[in-house]
Amino acid sequence: MGEVIVITSGKGGVGKTTTTANLGTGLALKEKKVVLIDADIGLRNLDLVMGLENRIVYDLVNVVEGTCRIKQALIKDKRFEGLFLLPAAQTRDKNAVSPEQMIRLCDDLKEEFDYILVDCPAGIEQGFKNAIAGADRAVVVTTPEVSAVRDADRVIGILEANEIRKSMLLINRVRPDMVKKGDMMSIEDIIDILAIDLIGVVPDDENIIISTNRGEPAVAEAKSLAGQAYRNITRRLMGEDVPLINLAGNDSFLSKMKKLLGFKSA
């Protein structure tokens, strides 16, 4: 029996889709059977980030409306064994799907997959409610900015109200140089404010833009810092205990970043 994990944030542009793509690919690299659901109906992007945009035939709305079978709509990622994508509809809106339909879909997929990752739309409206409906737990993505942290707090509250209690926080686009100067909230600061368990930290890394340009998730790239962060988060998602090392200390930026991400220090 699989597990449904929703990737959400409240605020847009903090990295939900990138996170879904990387964690999904990371889980597939760990030999899990994974399906990614793009729940952002009308603004589909997970296909593009995954580099699968040319392979879409059917979409999420077709499946819930019964136009096609689930199997027909799932796009198999040929690069990663066990990884599938269920794309969003681009020409429909969020009202094309109901929470009940999402629950049924997730329940069906749980039979066959180890992990179902749902890429949630921004906001807390109907699209969000649909995306969280079938979820067993949540990864809340934020960045060290006041607006993103505030929205994350709101989303955590709504998830709790919907009895999704195993939410974990992913802090994206951290810049250790700015944290050190006191110009960016640190991981401790954010955890202190949000009072939620941390699943990991992803540094601000230009490799993410480059890999997204190519449609190749960074998690599969050995040398990418953000990729290493996503590999660690993937393992934590599977229940492994991978230590997080904080930014305090007098090490150089690079060695600190490597420590933070769990590289062995040279």
Add this chain to the structure above:
Amino acid sequence: MLQSLFSKLSRKRTSKDVAKERLKLVLIHDRANVSPQFLEMVKGEIIKVIQNYMEIDEEALDIQLTKTVSEESDSVVPALIANIPIKSVKNVGR
């Protein structure tokens, strides 16, 4: 490193300190889901009730939403704090 040492020594408030403080305050209100009008309503009602028993200094009355450490766990929870200066106690119910 020198820079961070210097800022620690001079105890200058960094921009992240400001961010944290502003966030904490705004979240108290977000979490409690109250508006300033709501607080004014609560204040009005409290004055009405207390005035049955005491004469209070309405001008100096201060009521605000803040946070406190929960007695059951170590978590921080919102709290309604009222500071109500009493001028005299009325002679009722005694």
